[in-house]
Amino acid sequence: MVFHNTITAGVFGALTGGFLARFQKDLPLLAGTIAGMIAGLLFSSAAPELLDVGTATISGVLGTFIYFSARGHFRNSWNTNPLGASLLAYASVAALGCISTAILVPVDALETTSRESQLLAQTLGVLVNAGWVVGCGFTLFSILDRKGLVKKVISSSDMASLEESYYERVVLEQAMEDVLAGKVREARPLEIPHGDDYARLTLQFNELLNRLQSEEDRKAITGPHDTHSADFQKLKVFADGTFEGLVISKNGRILEANKAFVELIGRDEHAITGRPILDFVPPDYIKLTQRALKNTHQAPYQSVVLSSTGERIPVEIRARPLELNGIVFRLSAIRDIRQQRKAEAEILHLAQHDMLTDLPNRTLFRDRFHQAVETRATRADLIAVMMIDLDRFKEINDLYGHPIGDKFIQGVSKRLRSCVGHNDTCARLGGDEFAIVQVNLKTKAEVGLLANRILEILSKPIAVTSDITIRTSASIGVALCPDDGEDPDLLLANADMALYKAKEAGRNTFRFFEPEMEAGVRMRRSIEVDLRKAIQQNDLVLHFQPQARVDDRSIVGYEALLRWTHADKGSISPSDFVPVAEESGLIIPIGRWVLDEACRQAAKWPEKCRVSVNLSPIQFCDEYLLQHVEMSLANSGLEPHRLELEVTESVLVYDDHRALSTLKELKRRGVGIALDDFGTGYSSLSYLRRFPFDRLKIDRSFVSGATSDSGLALIIRSVIEMGQALGMEVIAEGVETEAEFDLLRNEGCDEVQGYLIGRPQELTPDDMLDTLHTEAQRKVNANIEALHAVARRLEAFDAPHQARAEPRKLKVTSSA
Known part of the structure; x- marks a missing residue:
């Protein structure tokens, strides 16, 4: 019975081993059969006398399966050599075979009364035997090792040799x-x-x-038995004449490569042929290349190849199948894109950086700021955005010219760059506007320290040239994330509001954003919305204030003044809505309407009366300004010499080249040009020499109080003398009293404008008739006054002869 069960377990173990060996790459059929037989015998050796034919068969099959499973596990998971894996697998079969006795043997044949107690006994026996074997083996080898009878290191080759x-x-x-x-x-x-x-x-x-x-694959390309055939040589010459690298490969190995590819990677052709493509690819691009090699039709992609010197060369690869002699190869075109990458990097740098200072421009600044807001490290970190404006930079540009101004901006940018940290961003937004993003902040005090450092370093003189040193200051507005918001656009707007407040505070300082600043913004937005409606509903009107000659007070023109009466808010001052119109761009359509309406009404006035229209600096940015002036004159029929355009000094500072060209063209077409509010802005005398002004307007701030302030009177006299010396007439604004009028007349002023002459009002035909009647009456009264003056002088001349010429005197009086 024992012999029969043992043979049964061994036979079925061998059959199972032979079957499973077919799926093992490293185990031949005979070896698998023998291993299965041994595993079957081991599994059934615990109690073969207690088994029947069925359980013996199961023991052989099950033992073999356990052996192959355990052997694969130890080889793959434990990285064990084949001999070690087999020994461990056999040990596992023996142990599990011993334990399985409690399951496979019938209950009545067991030594214990139940399967559970038998299973426990078998398990304890296996553990005791395993401990005994391992312990004894370890003790024996330790003693022999101390005696020097065994090697201290047993190589894996010795263990696996069998x-x-x-x-x-x-x-x-x-x-x-x-x-x-x-x-x-x-x-x-x-x-x-x-x-x-x-x-x-x-x-x-x-x-x-x-x-x-x-x-073999190369033979399929070059032709059988003739690697130097004529057809192949033609193909080779053609391939070597291309500018792009060409590679024919199969199964990821290079079979042929043209001269361009050989020169690209700097290797000999024989050193390339037959080698894997991955040998010429850096580790970080291997997965990309492997995916590409698996695709038959691969779209163009960019990768990197390694030269013989280790240089990483960016390339663009296009690949497609190529069939030759019934074999499908892979043809790859490899283009060197180093110059392309360099050009792209330069173009990207130019697109993202300011050309004058090489600082990030507005576009890159916004991108970095958005990224900083989106990727804040922790919720406790702060981000600060600073908007920086240089104080009175336009004066510097006007005084020294644009080349010096550009060098000054470069000096400022270097100082700002030295203030910020490595992770911060300093950008030039345009003109004299700069911005800084400060990241990884813990407290608000860090922002204040940077702002003070910037103010301090910018207040120091900057040597632009060897003989020109410029000193300036800056105003800074600051907004914090998340304290003042987490939307980048909102934070930028808040920083702008804080900058405006810093300028209001006297410049050369900085201000943090405060919620109260939003009230002014809301008011401006409300005005903008209402102003758009007013334009659509024609709610804007023109008032006209008369301008008179000083010598006879005759009306020679009117200044057009824009007025707006809101349906709910009442009259809105131009000082409130005109700045909003300029900021929003609405001044362009408003200015066109004012020009059209002023010319239309002036065309109905007497020929001697001109109309003066104010132009905003923003209107000079309108490329159609000249065309619209011509159109307004043509549509109204007003003669060009009866139109006078008033500009302020800010127009000239904003863009003097464009302003000069536009003013000269207007002058050439017969339109008069007046410089308004002279003395309140930059007042550069070079403007009076370079620009073709016809009239110079003295601001009301000089006229008011001139009768009691000798200093103001002296300024008025100087302006009048200077303007007339340059061939310009001078008109004074804001004349409200006879004393002011007399002072201006005595100083030789040509014209006046103010409440004394007339208040701004809408003009109707009846108003013009009243004005003409009043002017005619004033002339009559002036003539009568002149006759009375002559009569008084005659009386004074005839007084000594009164006694002798009494009859004659009575005769004259009677005739009169």
Whole structure:
């Protein structure tokens, strides 16, 4: 019975082993059969006398399955060599076979009364035996090791020599026989063992196999038995004449490469042929290349190849299948894009940086600011955005010119760059506007320290040239994230509001954003919305204030003044809505309407009366300004000399080249030009010499109080003398009293405007008739006064002769 059960378990173990060996790459059929037989015998050896035919069969099959499973687990998971894996697997079969006795043997044949107690006893027995074997083995080897009778290190090759000398030798011999039999294309690379002699041999075999297969594939390209055939040579010459690298490959190995690719990577052609493509790809691009090699039709993609010197060369690769002699290869066109990448980087840099200072421009600044807000490290961190304006920079530009102004901006940018940290961003937004994003802040005090440092460093003189040193200051507005919001656009707007408050505070200072600042913004937005409606509903009107000659007070023109009466809010001052119109761009359509309406009404006035229209600096940015002036004159029929356009000094400072060109063109077409509010802005005398002004207007701030302030009177006299010396007439605004009028007349002023002459009002035909009647009456009264003056002088002349000429005197009086 024991012999019969043992033979049954061994036979079925061998059959199962032979079947499973077919799925093992490193285990031949005979070895698998023998291993299965041993596993079946081990599994059933615990109690073969207690088994029947069925349980013996199950023991053989189950033991073999346990062996193969355990062997694969120890090899793959524990990285154990084949011999060690087999020994551990056999130990597992023996242990589980002993334990399975409690399950497979009938209950009545068990030594205990139940399967549970038998299973516990078997398990304890296995553990005791395992402990005894391991303990004794360990103790024995420790004693022998101390005596120097065993080696301190036992190499894996010694441990595995038995099994590897058989299994792996058989596999390698079989593969070599296939290759020698001419089955090169059918052969496949072998799995490389773990670091023994056979690992080296297997690696060499795989390399040889790859070279043989590559040579076979090259023969399919070059033609059978003639690698220097005429057709191949033509193709080779054509390929070498291209500018792009061409590579023919199969299974990821290079078969042919043209001259351009060889020169690109700086290697000899023979050193390339037959080698894997991945040998010329850096590690971080290997996965990308592997995915590309798996695709038959690969879209163009960018990768990197390695030169012989280790240089990483960016390339663009286009690949497609190529069939030759019935074999499908891969043809890859490889283009060097180093110059393209360099040009792209330069273009991107120019697009994202200010050309004058090389600081990030507005576009890059906004991108970095958005990224900083979105990727704040922790919720406790702060981000600060600073808006910086240089104080009175336009005066510097006007005084020294744009080239010096540009050098000054470069000096400022260097100082700002030195203030910020490595992770912060300093940008030039345009003109004299700069901005800074400060990140990774813990407290608000850090922002204040940076702002003070910027104010301090910018207040120091900057040597622009060897003989020009410029001193200026700055105003700074600051908004914090998340304290003042987490939307980047909102934070920028808040920083702008804080900057405006810093300028209001006297400049050369900084202000943090405060919620109260939003009230002014809301008011401006409300005005803008209402102003748009007013334009659509024609709620804007023109009032006209008369301008008179000083010598006879005759009306010679009117200044058009824009007025707006809101349906709910009543009259809104131009000082409130005109700045809003300029900021929003509404001043362009408003200015066009004012010009049209002023010319239309002035065309109905007497020929001697002109109309004066104010132009905003923003209107000079309108490229159609000249055309619209011509259109307004043509549509109204007003003569060009009866239109006078008033500009302020800010127009000239804003863009003097464009302003000069536009003013000269207007002057050439016969339109009069007046400089308004002279003395309140930059007052550069160079403007009076360079621009073709017809009239100079003295601001009301000089006229008011001139009768009691000798200093103001002296300024008025100087302006009048200067303007007339340059061929311009001078008109004074804001004349409200006879004393002011007399002072201006005595100083030789040409014209006056103010409440004394007339208040701004809408003009109707009746108003014009009243004005003409009043002016005629004033002339009559002036003539009568002149006659009375003559009569008084005659009386004074005739007084000595009164006594002798009494009858004659009575006669004259009577006739009168």
